Structure formats: structure tokens, C-alpha cells
Amino acid sequence: MQRVRMSLPYFAEAGWEATVLTVDDPTPTAPVEPELLATVPADVPIVRARCLSRTWTRWLGIGNVALRALPFLFRRGCRLLAARRYDVVYFSTTMFTVLPLGRIWRCLYGVPYVIDLQDPWVTDFYARPGAPPPPGGWKYGFSRSLGSLLEGWTLRRVSQLVTVSAAYGETLRERYPELRHLPVTELPFGSPDPDLQHVRSTLARRPPLLPAGPYRLAFAGAIGPGMLVAVEVLVAALAELRKSGVAASAHFYGTTYSHRDHDRRVTRNLADKYGVPDLLHESPGRLPYFQALQVTLEADVNLLFGSQDLAFTPSKLLALLAAGRPILAIAHGGSALAGRLAALGQPCVIVEGGTVTPAAVQATVARLHSIRQSPAPAAPASLSARATAIRQATIFAAAAST
Numbered sequence: 001m002q003r004v005r006m007s008l009p010y011f012a013e014a015g016w017e018a019t020v021l022t023v024d025d026p027t028p029t030a031p032v033e034p035e036l037l038a039t040v041p042a043d044v045p046i047v048r049a050r051c052l053s054r055t056w057t058r059w060l061g062i063g064n065v066a067l068r069a070l071p072f073l074f075r076r077g078c079r080l081l082a083a084r085r086y087d088v089v090y091f092s093t094t095m096f097t098v099l100p101l102g103r104i105w106r107c108l109y110g111v112p113y114v115i116d117l118q119d120p121w122v123t124d125f126y127a128r129p130g131a132p133p134p135p136g137g138w139k140y141g142f143s144r145s146l147g148s149l150l151e152g153w154t155l156r157r158v159s160q161l162v163t164v165s166a167a168y169g170e171t172l173r174e175r176y177p178e179l180r181h182l183p184v185t186e187l188p189f190g191s192p193d194p195d196l197q198h199v200r201s202t203l204a205r206r207p208p209l210l211p212a213g214p215y216r217l218a219f220a221g222a223i224g225p226g227m228l229v230a231v232e233v234l235v236a237a238l239a240e241l242r243k244s245g246v247a248a249s250a251h252f253y254g255t256t257y258s259h260r261d262h263d264r265r266v267t268r269n270l271a272d273k274y275g276v277p278d279l280l281h282e283s284p285g286r287l288p289y290f291q292a293l294q295v296t297l298e299a300d301v302n303l304l305f306g307s308q309d310l311a312f313t314p315s316k317l318l319a320l321l322a323a324g325r326p327i328l329a330i331a332h333g334g335s336a337l338a339g340r341l342a343a344l345g346q347p348c349v350i351v352e353g354g355t356v357t358p359a360a361v362q363a364t365v366a367r368l369h370s371i372r373q374s375p376a377p378a379a380p381a382s383l384s385a386r387a388t389a390i391r392q393a394t395i396f397a398a399a400a401s402t
Helices: 002-011 034-039 054-060 065-083 100-109 138-155 166-175 193-205 225-243 268-273 289-298 317-323 336-343 358-371 385-400
Strands: 020-023 046-049 089-092 113-117 160-163 184-186 216-220 249-253 280-283 301-305 327-332 349-351
Touching: 002 034, 002 089, 002 193, 002 385, 020 065, 034 193, 034 289, 046 065, 054 065, 065 100, 089 100, 100 113, 100 138, 113 385, 160 166, 160 385, 166 184, 193 289, 193 317, 216 289, 225 249, 225 268, 225 301, 225 327, 225 349, 225 358, 249 289, 268 280, 289 317, 301 317, 317 336, 327 336, 327 358, 349 358
Parallel strands: 020 046, 089 113, 113 160, 160 184, 216 249, 216 301, 249 280, 301 327, 327 349
Antiparallel strands: none
16 A cells, blocks of 8 residues: 555656555554545545445454455446546555456456565465464465465466565566566665655654653564564674663564554563563554654664565665664575665675574674664665656556557
8 A cells, every 4th residue: 555655646747647446444453544645646536445344254254354345346446447448457455365356357348457566475484494383373374275376367467567576576487487478577665755754844743652762773563473583683682782781772663463552562572581671662553654654763773674584575674764764674694685785785684594693693783883873874766756656657658558
């Protein structure tokens, strides 16, 4: 959603008229943020499809918004495509269940479609040796089976594929050799400069989120199982910093996808293991978008964690750079994140072997010491929200000609 929302103001500049098809969810699990509506251009039509309430679908074990809305999205999309000529249907979502609608609509109306994969649709990460157990129990197994059934069928007729990591495209070509000629564009999330400007202009009216302290490290976002090694490296480094007399604390917000703030804290066991429960502060409930940006602006150091899933690249990277605060990045050797940071000229701590090592901990301690004398990084203009939207428009033009 954020990719499309940030690009909408620039699509018209690139010569494209956009219509947004979305869902009117009566029982959302994420925080509802009316403040985001102000960032959508007033002249962009927004069409909302119905969605079944979780009050009823929970008896079937269904909470996923895509499953609850799928038939209504299909019907609404058919009405739009039948009423006027559209050049391209663009999917940019992690609700993968809706992506097969692109092939169905192409069959019915002849409109090419573009898919933007912000995460892998199907991943073998949890099947690898030493991987943590997958989240979600039987629901994860059902989702993976459904993805395995629909992924190849959907991608065989897609006109253009966009991925936030080049590794996603390479994996798909290995899995489906018939896609070897499919045009794939690696396109990271753009820097949300207008959003950051909005938060900066309203900071005086917002209550502070970070407590006062001498050296505050902050992370706003979900922590998946594959990120826990990198988080543990940080916690071990905080324990070492304390021994040297440096006062530092880490603040985690929105570490789960739950809307409840009383859920089990992801970092609790690590804090106890290293004897620093007073240095780790965690609010696991999902944080609204603008509040997450506020955390990045208030922090003395922003944290960035890589995953043992080496293809993973955090979407928040450019937002952290644009915030203008120092960044402590901890990435796994050979990962897409480590490569991206190197390409941007940004230092990071490398974790080798997928385990916490004294070398990684000492490198983190050294990095935290050096950050205190380092200038803040800057986001490259070539990856601004506007530049990213212009590249998207070029992809649309290529798809429309197929």
C-alpha cells in the first residue's frame, strides 16, 4: 500500500491517470490512519470493494483480508474494466491471494498486468536446515500450499515483474524456466520525503514517543524469526557497552503484526539472557505509519536488521536514510541487504555463519562508538519517491505495449 500511495502524486506527472481499487474492511487488524488520506491526490478515484467481517469468518479460521474480500474485488474490478479502457492493471501488495485476478482479468478484458513483489510469494526459508519454525501453524502451511498452486499459473501471463530484491526474480526463474525471458525490474522502495516533511512539520504538536535518555537506539517495525540473530548481536553489544561505562538503550516499537500492545515481547528472552532488561524497551503492538516515522526522527541512532533469509531487504532502508539520523545496520554475510548498503556507501556490521559471534558483537560495539562522531547519512536523490514513481511509469509503458 505504501509503495502505491507514495507514487500516486507523481503518476500524473509521468502521463498516467490512476484509479485505485482497494478494500473497505469493516474489521481491520492494523491501525486505521485517516492522516494518510491527506497524502492521496484529491483527483485520484478510489474504488472500495466490500469485505466480509472477521466477526463471521473467524469461525472458519479466516482472518486474511484478501480471502475475505476476493470475490468482491473480482466483481469490482470487472465493473471497472468493462466500463472503460485501462492500459495496465498494477498489483503492489503482499496480499498474494489477489494476484491471480490479473490473469483472469487479462483473459476476460485483454488488459496486461504488472506484479510488484515486495516479499516472496512462496519461500523455502523455513524448510532450510537450522531455520526457525514457521509462524502461523496450519495457516502458514495452507498459505504456502495455495501460493505454490497459484504462483506459476499467475506469473506465466504477467507482462512485467517488479521486485524489491533481484534475488526474488532469480529464484522465480530457477523455479519456472519458462519465465527466463520475463522482464524483471529491481526497484527498492523510494524515500518518503513528503511523509517525513509532514511529520517534521507537526512534531511540535505530537507527544514524544521515545523516553528521554543519553543514547537512544530505536527500531520501528516487525521482527520476524529470521531477524533474531541480528537482534541478539545488538543486545550482546549493549551488554558490552555497559561494561565500558557507555549508557545506551534500545527501543522497539511494533515488533509484531498484532494490534494489541500486551502481546508477548519478542526481545524479552534476549534481554534476560544478557542481563540487560532495563536497556531494552519494547512495545509489540503495531505502530501507525506516521508514528513509526516519528520514532526514526526522534532516535539518536536508527537500527536496521537483516534476516537469515538472505534475499530479504527491509523496505524502511530509504526512509531511515532520508530521516537524516545515524544508522546501525546488522546484516548477514552474502545477503541482499549487505550488498545494497555497500552500493549506497553505508557501513554495516556483518554476521557470518548465521550465528552470534564475538567478532560481530565487537564490530557492533565499535560501530556504535564511531557513530557518535560520524555525520548522518543521506538518501540518494535517484531513489526518491518521485524518481521511483517515474521508473514505475516506464514499466507500465512497456507492459501496455505487450
